């Protein structure tokens with residue numbers, strides 16, 4: 220990234236470093252911002268139900284750009300860019316069930332968040348009440364949706380219930396000001412807002428090194444943790460931790476685990492597996508689409524804009540018909 224000294228990216232990074240609000244056109248001489256002025260709806264696009272669909276992958280969202288972190292201002296620009304280019308969010312569930320209801324001439328995008336960090340969903344106190352931190356990814360999403368009602372609550376949160384260092388359902392033990400007691404209310408809130416609850420195992424296990432029992436325990440106990448939030452949501456999508464497959468892949472479809480203490484058995488069924496890379500996903504109408512191995516695009520640097528440019532130039536993006 221630093222070698223592109225004259226690029227728009229560098230200008231953008233400089234503006235971010237200086238703390239200039241990235242949404243102000245006068246301060247952001249990047250193509251990202253100027254293009255947000257294109258009409259949001261372009262009904263002239265021909266339907267292309269066999270086109271590809273970007274499944275985007277975010278990790279940390281915060282105050283810096285790195286391999287695993289998106290600056291919050293750039294995240295806001297990503298939403299604006301996608302919207303301006305005629306993309307609308309759908310969940311993984313909608314993708315695998317072929318429920319692509321984005322409207323004619325528009326294209327679906329799936330936006331996934333891995334690892335359940337506070338930067339994705341942080342609460343802050345406003346007097347007696349808790350509100351979604353407007354500087355967290357969810358806060359940015361909600362502010363964007365308030366201005367653009369067609370941008371629905373359809374993010375996909377691939378969560379860890381019991382990971383350390385603030386990755387237990389978006390932060391605990393005071394990390395980034397997040398109380399342990401807020402974890403399950405956060406899970407409930409996401410479900411109520413329409414976002415998809417997605418599994419990322421119990422604590423980011425390397426499934427490739429685990430026994431069959433261990434794999435099933437990781438998936439079943441993640442579901443049990445979500446159950447305790449009382450949403451009634453059965454997670455059907457799993458993002459593979461580290462992109463590593465278990466030795467026995469059949470256990471990703473279904474399995475069960477019996478708690479040795481209570482002797483209670485928990486069963487699970489999954490029908491969508493997210494990989495960590497691989498480019499945009501084939502359309503679910505394309506015979507090459509495999510819901511048990513859905514590729515994703517990591518949003519780093521200018522990768523998103525470059526991808527959207529390429530899909531536009533090659534006419535390969537999915538476009539919904541009537």
Ligand SMILES: [Zn+2]
Nearest residue numbers: 333334460461
């Ligand atoms: Zn992860």
